[in-house]
Amino acid sequence: MKRILLLRGAELIVFAFLATIPLLVVNPYALGLLTLLAIYGILLIGLDVTVGYLGQVNLAHVAFLGLGAYAAGLVVTRLGLGMVPALLAATVVGLVLGGLLALPALRLEGPQFALATLSFAALSTTALNELEGLTGGAQGLSLSRPTLFGHTLTPPLFYWLCMVLLAVVWMLMRNLLASQWGRAFEALRDSPIATDAMGVGTYAHKVAAFALGSALGGLAGGLYAFNFQYLQPQSFTYDLMIILLLGVVLGGRKSLWGAFVGATVIVLLPNLLSSRHLFQIFSGLGFAGALAAGVRGLVKKTTRPFQALAPVVAMGLLVVGGLLVENTEDWRKAIFALMLFSVVVGLPEGIMGFLALFLAKLFRVPHAPLPEPADLDTMLPVRPADGSALLVLDDLKRHFGGVKAVDGLSMTVRAGTIHGLIGPNGSGKSTVVNVISGLYTPTAGTLQLRGVTLPSGSLYRVAQAGVARTFQNLQLFGELTALENVLVALKGVYRNPLPMVLLGLARREERTAQAEALALLELIGLRDQALVKAKDLTYGAQRFLEIARALARKPDLLILDEPAAGLAHPDVLQQIEFIQRIHQRGITIILIEHHMDVVSELCDTVTVLDGGRIIAEGTPDEVKRHPKVVEAYLGQPPQPELPGGTEPLPA
């Protein structure tokens, strides 16, 4: 509670201070800068959604600023409507065009995504320039600030409007990002495959996030239009985009405060560059800071030499340049480049990331207490293990070119059993799992869960149908805590619609969700590590956490893909115990495993694969004695009539 109070208090103080400034100071220039600060604040909060939370380099944000500005401008000049419809139009333009761009572009990752957004930005500049009849082209578009509910907006009033909007955006985004939505955004950056497999639609969330960020860009554009009252396509180009990225990265990604700090820097930069003297002071400070941080990093060996030295060199160039160059304004872009370079290399978490660490050390505020774990029997009722056919595979095939990874597999998994799937390497086990869970589309054959055909080729829809899985190569959300990993996948708790979430009225279901997630963590012995980031857990704990996360789907069928791979012996024993506990709740399990002791201990039925086909099926003991199984694992038994047949088999 104390933590919340501190954070809210800081927000309140800053906003109250900003709101009172026009009453104290009557300098129009300063007021102009502050208005711009509010507008850029909204803009950067929007950009941070894609750059920070989705972790994608988005070069189209400046286009949404421009399109929003023109939309608002045209609504006022052409349609003669007022401020409210104009701002709404700007936001909607951002939302819709953002969604339309995101639909194709977000099927891509990394460089291709950046290229697609860059192309969109270039295309929109072209359109604004060339649609002269509508936008006035390169001549620009002049407009006058419309009234708001009949009031003429003087500079202080307009400033207050911008500040109120910034505060509203701030509040809504804070609620959203702290909710299941924000967690999903972060999770899908760490592992898009796992979010799909946990029934969180990766693609849909990405598109929604991008559209949301773009809508904020559009809104900022509307305010931008009424602030400058003159629009030109050249204002919204690549140069401004770089500055916006500078703001987000310098301020600190994944942080509202970071966006605010970034906006402050952007607004102050031109003033900084206009005076040579001021520039020399700041570049000197930057150099000193980089030097101190670099030396500290090298001595403590926390950073690599390049990471420590490169910012010092870049800042040194700034200082030397500041002494040599007559007019710093000419070298504006190089100065941005050097600053941005130093920050990206030397301070990747930005100013706020750095400050947050520092403040956390200073105040040491404990995390809000977690609720008591929920009752497992109510949240995950024991299901009847009636032995009916749960999953039926019929003549399933999956070929990769000429490789028949799975070639005509028919198998029935009965409700309430643990069904083992074993076989030598390359026998097709993982392919079977990937086909069942929807990662691969089968080449032929059918899959039925309780008599209903499973959707094929979509992890997400299979997850929705009641199948959950773990991954042989861990696919945890490393940046999220153990608790949050489970929360992302949790099914059946989050019901409140988006508007309630935005307004912060969904706190109660968050508590319920936490209680349920804690119960699952307790089941696998990780309750006391609930607040540790997944990437910081031990390897064994990470394997256990994958199971808890899959259980959060409350699945009919749980697929465990080599859950004991790489575990030390004591951990294997624990793992066996956890799987037995899950089995006691009546959940059907498919277990892929190499450890024969684990298979013998746990499985009711075992299916043995080799070369994509079933070679044996039965209880663990039957299977172990089956001649074909022995042959598949150990090779052809020695033939007595062949010469040299009595020699030991090669290892």
Add this chain to the structure above:
Amino acid sequence: MNAAIIGQMAVSGALMGLVYALIAYGFQLTFATSKSINFGQGELVMVSAFFSLTLTNLGFPYWAMVPGGLLFGALMGLVVERAGVRLALEQKSEGWILLSIIIGLFFFSAAENIWGRDDRPFPTPISADPIHILGVDVTRLELSVAVGVFAIMGLIELFKRRTLLGKAFEAVSADRDAAELMGISSTRTVMLSYGLSGSVAALAGILVSPITTVGPTMASALILKAFSVAVVAGLDSGFGVVLVGMFLGALESLASFYLGSGWREAPGLILLILALALRPNGVFGKATIRKV
């Protein structure tokens, strides 16, 4: 509309498109070894062109200026690799996108202040008189673009196939970890690919400058189209970039003729977004199988 004019526009557009293809080929070189591309490649084209212009103005003959320019391009490519790409690759992050943009911005500003903001002509001994081939007029200058593009692409492909170093390059492209285990330094191979990519960018600058003039912004339109070509063709098909480059060049030459020169960029951008929607791995790219 006269078929001869359409043919003429298409041919000169396609020849111009070869420059896009060449720059896109530079992206492919670095993408193959490191899955990264230089977002400041356009600035590399531009500074190399300026440097070559300076060499020419200092009195170097054409045959000496070209290797000098290529060497400079390679050096700048290495600078980008060292300052912008290596750290991010070591951290397995996508910071290189931002860093290569930043380094490009620095080159841009440096060029603005060293060589000035104006566009300047680029002298060349190759004549701009048209010659008549199959009913279409082509200048020797335009033909020199085609010759240069095919020559350097051919040389690099030969290098990759015939030399030990080239085979190491292919090995790292195919499987970085396996190549490392076989004793091939992937860091050096990535450096090599950035050096080659820089040279390719420099050649693109030298070939295109006599036609378009040299200036700080000369490559900003060029690079967008090279991006489109690289993505539409796929980042792993050298043959694809040539075809798509020529197609795009012809298309935009016709578009600017019919729609007005302001819309010159539009076909490439629309083609790009369409290709992304329909074939995210590129028209000539291979789909990858997801593994977990």
